[in-house]
Amino acid sequence: MLMQEDPLQVLDLRLGIALACLRRATVRSFAGCGRSRRRDLHLVPEMAKEIASSLSLMLLFSRQGIPVIQSRVIRHIESALHDIPDAVASNWAGIDSTAREEALHDIVRNMASRLSERYTLTLQTRPVIVPSANVWCGAIKDEAD
Structure with missing residues (x-):
């Protein structure tokens, strides 16, 4: 099975990308x-919204066969962000790249396990784009321009 065909691996990848971005x-x-040296948890809703929109590019979330609206997924991501321990959050934002990567992977693992336990994940199929007639798409060049 290719990585692009396994929803759990796609979830891990997309979470890592979303958090890193x-x-x-x-x-x-x-x-x-x-500046304040206090955790600004008012940022959590916007962070969760960005993460969920990144995930929804390739994944569909459902529960008991019924698709879940994105706001439910956002709320679940918010709760996962609130549960990040202070030490892990500090390492994620820190200067040490090794500790930052370890914290990022811990957050991804935790969030991925929480999302996969709660929801059934399926890959979102992308529509195939067919070029219109008489348009050269770069695939085959059979005539001179």
Whole structure:
């Protein structure tokens, strides 16, 4: 089975990408490494929304065969973000790249297990784009321009 065909591996990959793409200032403030030195948990809803939108590009979430709306997934991601321990959040926002990567992987593992326990994941099929007639798409060039 290819990685692109396993929803759990796609979930791990997309979570890692989504968490790594969050703004550094946001992660630092969330972890309590910003100016205030307190964890800014008011950032959690926006972080969860960004993570959920990244996941929904390739995955569909369902529960008991019924598709789940994105706001439910966002709430579940929010609760997972709230449950990140202070030490892990601090390492995630820290300077040490080894500790930062370990914290990121811990967060991904925890969030992926929580999401996969709660929801059934299926890969979202993407529509095939067929070029319109008489348009060269770069696949085969049979005539000179």
